[in-house]
Amino acid sequence: MPIPKLSPAPGESYDASQKPPSFGHPLKQYFALDDDYVNLNHGSYGSLPLPVLYAVNKWNYEIERNPDLFHRLTYRPLLVKAREAVAKLIGANTDEVVLVPNATHALNVVLRNFEWREGDIIIGASTTYGAVANTIRYLADRSEQPRPIMLEVEYNFPLTHAQIIDLFRSKIREAKQQYPNTQFTDVPPLSVGSELNDEQKKNKIVVVIDAITANPGALMPWQEMCKIAREEGVWTVIDAAHSIGQEPNINLDKARPDFWLSNCHKWCYAKRGCAVLYVPKRNQYMIKSSIPTPHAYVSPSSPAFKETGTNFVAQHEWTGTMDQTPFITVPDAIAFREWLGGESAIYDYCHQLALNGGKKLAEVMGTKVLDEDGALTVTMVCPHDSKGPASLSLIVLVTQPNVQLPLPVEKTRGEVYTTQQLNQINEFLRDKLLKDWKTYAAHYWHNGAWWVRCSAQVFNELSDFEYLGKALNAVCKEVEDTILKKNA
């Protein structure tokens, strides 16, 4: 059967030699979002441009023309191209980059490959993403030895970068003091003491650091935190789920985290599910198996191991039959972004909109933006190089402003809201915003107050924030009149 003749519908193709429409609502024509849906929540599930979706659909047919030809012969070079394109964006070597379905999966590959010993410590944070915190918890929950201990740094925003770094460093030192009888001599290759031989390496500390936290959506000084961890002999796993395509100038070669991962299907416009896992060559010996374990696994006891080592890249080429189109269309996503003006242009528009939109939203609701102090004076380009005094450098919003909702604030937990009410309010906001008002941004409870995290994307404009504000005003009033009145 000849492939059904696909021809691109409006929005599904573009002339790369022509200028793109301007940022803002004119770009909606290249996305499949409903015309009347005001999408301020790109950050949760991402959205791929229509030309990328079209490329995916075309591939779906192409693959079915001869599944064996595609999977056995055609696919691998395409995967290499995709990995190359991603590696370029993050300042890494192609052979340090593999693709997996999503960030949670990537995080699980790393944490599950460590051979945990009794006495090991994994440090997360109170703002760590749910599934990531649960992965740590699961490892610590082993019903008998050996299992690591789970610790958490407590972050209550707003915080300055300097405050975050202090809290972080203190936690690591506290952990070592809490367990004085444990020898944390299993340190990462770049740390002092790594030259010890295997028998001398006893226990380790592994820290999971968010590059950009989810709720609130805040850029963390992760490069500085990496440096501190390295000095302290602590392994670093950077959960950068939101970073690629949002955080500018990611340079992993320079920052040297031990492991780093990000979702291409969020801010980088790839098809769900595609994420990048970065493991520098010096650490690839740690990743003994992909998840799931594939054909290309090499046993340390086999003669082949001398040549291949853990076979990091080859293992991740094929982890069982799946839909490969999210991986192989990454170059299409990146090409579209280049047509729009490239990473810098996209960032400039979105970041400015985030600042203006956050301010506007706070005005409409009569509330405030999360990083209000200092009136948004932060530069985003190289926060870790910022020359200003540490006390003035604030957490940077990147392109996700967090704005307080017009609902009561509590000073002590339970003063205003029961746990049941917190859940009810989240469900109520979700249903009303999506179904009645046809708009959305992630809403969450943090540090005594209700907040909303907006995503400023290339198809958004200031009026979107105004509309969201109007919706939230109405819905929050309903919350006070119904859910909260019940408590009175």
Added chain:
Amino acid sequence: MPIPKHTPGPGETYDPAQPPPPFGHALKQYFAFQDEYVNLNHGSYGSLPLPVVWAASQLAYEIESCPDIFHRLLYQEKLDKSRELLAKFVHAETDEIVLVGNATSALNTVLRNFEWREGDVIVLASTTYPSAANTSRYLADRSEQPRPTIHTIEYGFPLTHAQVLDRFRPEMRKVKQLHANTQFTDVPPSSPSFVADPAAKKNKIVAVIDAITANPGVLMPWQEMVRVAREEGVWTLVHAAHSIGQEPNINLDEAKPDFYLSNVHKWLMGKRGCAILYVPKRNQYIIKTSVPTSDEYISPDTKTYEEKGTGFVLQHEYLGTTDLTPFMVVPEVFAFRAWLGGEEAINSYCRKLAVDGAKRLAEVMGTRVLDESGELTLNMPNIQLPLPVEKTPGELYPPELRTKINLFLQSKLLLDWKTYAAHYYHNGAFWCRCSAQVFNEVSDFEYLGKAFNALCKEVEVTLLRG
């Protein structure tokens, strides 16, 4: 942007009120294969009918019209519907079935959830699928305690089912004898010697049992093997990747394996990226976490755990953001197969074609069919290739040469002859494993035979003479 208005192309829709075309080449119009491609390898990567490709691509647009509504409000119900249909199909309860990306992922979920102790044993077969064997090997390769050891049962086909059982049954006892100082008291709840007290449970034996092995593609007497293992206090993980949509009358309620998994995107013609993992309620406490761990993980020391246990179904609702369309289009898959005539009609056509096609292929190549007793073949016959046979391993074909031959055959079949069936070395000879599907006919096997004759001659002249 309104959803682009695409109209279904030829083959992408069908009228359920009209009878379908007959089985055979007439059905090719509902698949996207190149006209000249003779596909005798459905078993490797599956193939979904054009109406399902269409349904999935339309759903993709719908999801993009508002990703938040779909992921937060709509998809859970559709997921439950797919699980319900699949559970019914294998005679299990809906809440004993979850969907994951593929069989290998399902297997990893089970094996990685066991808390392995030094002294535990994983029983494999020489014919176990490589990634399943590797998963076990990876667990055994832990550089220090605790880690399981691996015990492998040798199967050299052809064997009858009775012969398979004759090898399997004593191996359970042999494992215990080989590890005489180990107390294998951690037995599955369904075993006669089960005790509930955790303190009494020392070590365990877990057997990975193929329902249908891959190379060769043969049906195993898995239900009987499960029964034997249960009697011996051995946990059973039935690796049935090829089963749904090929093996008729799967009844998990009756067979009672401890764990069972199968690919929806193989013989059932689902969209790639969908498999079922079956864990009966009595064993769900073993599956502490999905892989990867999700938002819904429940820690054992909590009140929630008292109420919900490990939350097996809930944990598998959302394994991180991914494309959910393979899970969503399961109803369309079942509808299409029902239109073709239903499972019995489909499989009786395929079984007959497997037998007739294999016979013809063996004639054309001047060789023989692997399955002498007839018990081993459902839709995947195995036929010997016209290449020399060795009596001792390595006599003619050292491992590097086997790889060379396989790579040669793979590229020539696909690129020059535009046909394919899986080919492999087993027990001294080279074989091919064909997949008899609803769009195949005997002439496909004849063509494949012509290709293999030419290519095997080339192999003898180039690779073997050296």
